[in-house]
Amino acid sequence: MDLHLKDKIVVVTGASRGIGLAVTRAFVEEGARVVAGARTTSPELAELAATGTVIPVTADLATVGGVETLVATAVEQFGGIDVLVNNVGRAQPRLGGFASVTDDEWLETLTVNLLSAVRASRAALPALLASRGAIVTISSVNAVLPDPGIVDYAASKAALTNFSKALSKEVAAQGVRVNTIAPGPVSTDLWSGPGGMAETIASAMGVEPQEAVDQAINNLGGLATGRFTRPDEVADLVLMLAGDRTANITGADFTIDGGLIKTL
Numbered sequence: 001m002d003l004h005l006k007d008k009i010v011v012v013t014g015a016s017r018g019i020g021l022a023v024t025r026a027f028v029e030e031g032a033r034v035v036a037g038a039r040t041t042s043p044e045l046a047e048l049a050a051t052g053t054v055i056p057v058t059a060d061l062a063t064v065g066g067v068e069t070l071v072a073t074a075v076e077q078f079g080g081i082d083v084l085v086n087n088v089g090r091a092q093p094r095l096g097g098f099a100s101v102t103d104d105e106w107l108e109t110l111t112v113n114l115l116s117a118v119r120a121s122r123a124a125l126p127a128l129l130a131s132r133g134a135i136v137t138i139s140s141v142n143a144v145l146p147d148p149g150i151v152d153y154a155a156s157k158a159a160l161t162n163f164s165k166a167l168s169k170e171v172a173a174q175g176v177r178v179n180t181i182a183p184g185p186v187s188t189d190l191w192s193g194p195g196g197m198a199e200t201i202a203s204a205m206g207v208e209p210q211e212a213v214d215q216a217i218n219n220l221g222g223l224a225t226g227r228f229t230r231p232d233e234v235a236d237l238v239l240m241l242a243g244d245r246t247a248n249i250t251g252a253d254f255t256i257d258g259g260l261i262k263t264l
Contacts, residue, residue, distance in 0.1 A: 003243035006031035009078040010242070011070060011133075013061050013120055014088030016042040018188035019138060022231035023238050024087055024124040028053050028238060033078055037061055037070040038090075061088045064119055071123040075164035081127035083242045086137040091153040091190060093197055095204045106152050113156035118163060121178075125171070133176030136241045137164050138234070139180040141257045145220065149201075161253055165167045168251035175235050179241045182256025185217065187228040217260075222258025 010027045014020040021044055024036045031187055036045055036058045048054045057073050059066035074081050086224035086262065090112045092136060094101050117137055129136065142154040145162040161180050168178035183223055191197045199209055202218055217223055240246055 001245070003030055003239055003245055005083075005108040005239065006089070006229055008032045008242075009074060009080055009219075010034045010083040010085065011037070011074050011079075011081055011120070011124060012085045013037045013067075013070065015056070016040060016045045016073060018190060019186060019231045019234050020085075020087040020184070021048075022235040023087060024048060024054060026085075026180060026232065026235040026239050027242075032083075033076040033213075035070060035077070037066070037068075041087070048058075049201070056227050061116050061120070062108075067116065067119040068123050071120065071127070074124075080131050081124050082131045082133040084124045084133070084135045085122055085242070086135065087239055088116050089140075089157075091115045091136065091150055091197065091199045092259045093149055094151055095200070098148060101152055109152040110156050110159070113153065114159050114163065117160055121167060125176070129171070129174055134176065134242050135164070135178045136182045136238050136239075137178070139164070139182050139253065141182045141230065141255060141261055143182060145261060147167055147220070149216075154187060160204060165251050172250050177241075177247070179250060180253045181234060181241070182253055182255045182257070183229055183234050184260040185213075185228045186234060187230055191228070215241050220260060221262055222260070223257075224262075227258060229256055229258055 010032050011019055012024050016038035024034050027034050034054045036054050037059055040058050041056050045056050051057050055077055057070045060067045061067055089173050139161045140157040143157040157245045163179050164180045189196055
């Protein structure tokens, strides 16, 4: 199926690894041109940049200046923006419970997970209005699945989904579509990398990382498919929502969680 993404100009945040890297790679394979933002680059992103269709931008996307630099690069280098993918995010297990989470930690989580997307959307909106483009934002199942072990993360993702829905209602008549994707556990460094969720929880429990993951998932109800989602599976959904094959879908939230959420 031709998704009509060839030569489209795409901005991706958090593009150096995980879901963001998979999204960047998928757009390149469809013939799009990508401006890929991340706080640090990675060998994989550098390899994509060598193709000539990816411009990596090293910037702190938790800051206003970092986001504005990323968006300005797309406009200056390619003349506009057709798609914005808000992907940058962070989660930290709160093993001491709600009372252990400081104001600074709350503010950091809300800045990275919510305000980065707010700022990127605001900066890119003039270009997206001109192109009648699309915003696809990576939220989380935790927007509707509160978890005290990641209380600030869950709250930030709930706010992110709400923001995206509200924005979709404002800009739809002007031709810009805004949708969110809600992944459950994804096989990325956020879970399995050094210092990730698995290691952190395992250390506190005194068990092996895989056992910690199994217990954490089982406590949430288990995965019907028996496995984590792959980053490329999330990327495929991003591409579908970015292209004009889904031109009448906006303000929607798509869950990809291996059957973790069991309710309607």
